[in-house]
Amino acid sequence: MANSLLQGAVRSRPQTGKSQSHNGVQPLSPLTYKTQSFQPLPPPLGEPPYHYTIETAIPDILKVAADAGKIVFHAVGDTGGIKDPAYQTQVAAAMKRDLYNNKPADAPAFFYHLGDVVYYNGEKSKYYDQFYEPYDHYAAPIFAIPGNHDGDPIGPEQKSLDGWVAYFMTETPHVDPLSQDAPRVTLSLPNVYYTLVCPFVTIVGMYTNVPEHGSIDTIQQQWLTNELHSAPKDKALIVSLHHPIYSFDDHHSGSPGMADALQHAINDSRRVPNLVLNAHVHNYQRIEKIITNKSVTPFLVAGNGGYHHLHNLNSKINTIDGQTGAKLIYGDDKNHGYVTLTITNKEISGVVSAVDKTTGNVTITDKFNYPSTARYLQDKEVISL
Numbered sequence: 001m002a003n004s005l006l007q008g009a010v011r012s013r014p015q016t017g018k019s020q021s022h023n024g025v026q027p028l029s030p031l032t033y034k035t036q037s038f039q040p041l042p043p044p045l046g047e048p049p050y051h052y053t054i055e056t057a058i059p060d061i062l063k064v065a066a067d068a069g070k071i072v073f074h075a076v077g078d079t080g081g082i083k084d085p086a087y088q089t090q091v092a093a094a095m096k097r098d099l100y101n102n103k104p105a106d107a108p109a110f111f112y113h114l115g116d117v118v119y120y121n122g123e124k125s126k127y128y129d130q131f132y133e134p135y136d137h138y139a140a141p142i143f144a145i146p147g148n149h150d151g152d153p154i155g156p157e158q159k160s161l162d163g164w165v166a167y168f169m170t171e172t173p174h175v176d177p178l179s180q181d182a183p184r185v186t187l188s189l190p191n192v193y194y195t196l197v198c199p200f201v202t203i204v205g206m207y208t209n210v211p212e213h214g215s216i217d218t219i220q221q222q223w224l225t226n227e228l229h230s231a232p233k234d235k236a237l238i239v240s241l242h243h244p245i246y247s248f249d250d251h252h253s254g255s256p257g258m259a260d261a262l263q264h265a266i267n268d269s270r271r272v273p274n275l276v277l278n279a280h281v282h283n284y285q286r287i288e289k290i291i292t293n294k295s296v297t298p299f300l301v302a303g304n305g306g307y308h309h310l311h312n313l314n315s316k317i318n319t320i321d322g323q324t325g326a327k328l329i330y331g332d333d334k335n336h337g338y339v340t341l342t343i344t345n346k347e348i349s350g351v352v353s354a355v356d357k358t359t360g361n362v363t364i365t366d367k368f369n370y371p372s373t374a375r376y377l378q379d380k381e382v383i384s385l
Contacts, residue, residue, distance in 0.1 A: 014253035016314045019246035019287065019326040021213070021253030036211050039151050039160035044191035045171055049226060052189055053197045054110070057141040061109060065199035068105035069344055074098070076305035076338040077114025077147060077242065077279025080130040087336045088306025090360045092134040094353060095338055099139055108340060110140050112196070112203065114279035114302060115147025115242030117164065121154035122146075124163040127178055131167070134306070136182035144168055145205040146192055147242040147280065152210045160210070161192060193220060195227050200343040200372070201236040204228065204273075206261075213255035214243030221261055229269035236274045236343050236372035244278035244301045245385060246287045246326040248319060249333070251311035252280055254326075259385035267382050272297060272375040275341075275348055279303035282311045283333040284352060286366060289326045289385065292377050298370055299326070300350075304336045324385070330366045337365070348372045 014021040044050060054061050065071045074095055081088030099107050118126045135142060150164045166176065170186040196203040204227045208214030216224075224239075231237045245262060246254040266272055272291055276299045285301040304310060313333045320327045335354035342349045352366035377383065 013250055014314055017248075017319055017321065018314070019248055019254045019321040019324050019328075020256050020259065036148070036152065038215050039153070039210050041192055041207070042159070042161050042165050042169070045169060045188060046190045048223065049230070050191040050194040050223070051197055052143075052194050054199075057187065058109060062199055064104060064109070070105075070342050071198055071200045072106060072108050072340065072342045074108045074111040074338055074340055075114060075277055075300075076302045078116040078282050078303040078307045079113065079134075079305035080117060080119040080126070080149070081134065081306045081308065082119040082126070082130060084308040085129070085134070085306075086357050087308055088130070088134050090357055091306050091336050091338055091355045092138065093360055094355045094362050096135075096138050098340065108140060111135075111138065111142045112240070112277075113142060113144035114240060114277055115145050116149045116279065116303075116307070117144055117147070119149050119307060121152050121158070122150040122161065122163040123154065123158065124166055124178060127163055127167065128180055128182070132179040132182040132184060135184070141187070142184075143187070143189070143196060145240055145242060146207050148208075148210045148212075148214075151207070164192070193223065200345065201238055202231045203238045203240060204231070205240045208241050208243045208258060212252070214241065214258045216261055221264065224261065225265040225268045228265050228271040228273070231271055233374045235374075236348055237271060237374065238275045238277060239273040240277040242278065243280050244299070245276060246289065246299050246321070246324060247278070247281045247301050248285060248287070248313055248315040248321075248328045248331065249281045249283060249311045250314040251282070254324075259324075263383060263385040266291070266377065270377045272377060274370060274372055274375065275300065277302065279305075282307055282309060283313065283331065284335075284337065284339075284366070285313070285331045286329045286368060287326050288329050289324070291383050291385075292375065292381060295375065296370075298368065300339065302339050304332070305338060306336060310334070310336070332365050335363075335365065343372055346372060
């Protein structure tokens with residue numbers, strides 16, 4: 001009886017005070033396995049290791065960043081305003097003001113989207129309302145990793161990620177007629193998982209597919225390990241995954257499967273990321289985990305970019321998960337907003353902006369600073385996330 005599908009049953013709620021919802025591999029659930037199954041990946045545009053050099057989209061970025069001694073960019077996910085577009089509209093408007101109200105050295109150079117660009121199923125037909133029009137005057141490139149909603153096809157007439165590929169991964173950059181009166185030139189990202197090569201920072205972006213709590217194949221695992229191993233020693237290293245490794249929320253929670261993938265990559269490569277970016281959970285959280293040599297690694301959950309329904313936190317600030325050791329440093333489950341990151345040779349600093357849906361007023365809710373110098377495991381050290 002314990003394994004039967006009871007009439008009227010719903011999925012369980014994550015436990016209070018926990019940063020991951022279960023132990024080990026995510027169990028298959030009769031509630032989700034048909035609607036959230038692993039989807040095949042579209043073919044890449046080129047050969048491994050799937051690097052995209054930012055000068056391809058911003059030709060003068062090397063000089064601008066060198067003169068400023070830093071690079072600045074936006075980051076957030078779960079933006080699609082399908083039921084109530086006002087949240088996305090106001091967040092996008094605040095991000096656009098950042099571009100125009102700052103001098104070039106301080107303005108964000110690009111927007112790094114953490115997945116779930118278009119709800120609910122990544123349809124091409126929804127890209128105007130949820131992507132092109134909201135960011136119509138966002139005069140900087142928008143890079144992205146796909147989220148589960150981007151990859152979950154609604155029917156046989158649609159392939160997984162075909163909407164995402166139609167903008168972010170076109171062989172020949174062009175203006176898609178779908179953009180109508182908000183034209184934007186498409187990108188030629190090399191794959192649905194790729195490394196963005198920037199001044200001061202290397203951003204390794206993983207597509208974690210459609211199943212709840214994410215899933216990657218062995219090829220992606222090998223690629224992730226290689227990218228950590230080969231990341232330049234003179235730059236900060238950021239890893240981004242749509243599904244979060246840790247999350248103190250009452251809706252999705254964190255993913256032991258994604259924790260397993262990253263810890264294997266760290267143990268095999270010996271390189272420790274300076275920052276891990278996630279979304280999927282619709283709120284903002286800054287979580288710290290001591291990985292090596294008593295130094296913390298920050299894990300940001302930034303999934304409050306515009307989708308109307310926010311997810312409640314399940315824990316108070318400074319809660320430590322006794323199982324994972326993850327500590328909730330700050331959380332906000334009441335406001336939509338975005339993160340602005342600044343990377344220099346010495347530090348990664350962040351400013352978190354909450355945006356009022358009605359007035360568009362911006363409130364700074366969190367600030368942080370972490371070292372950006374390369375970090376490695378000690379000799380024979382093996383870590384667990």
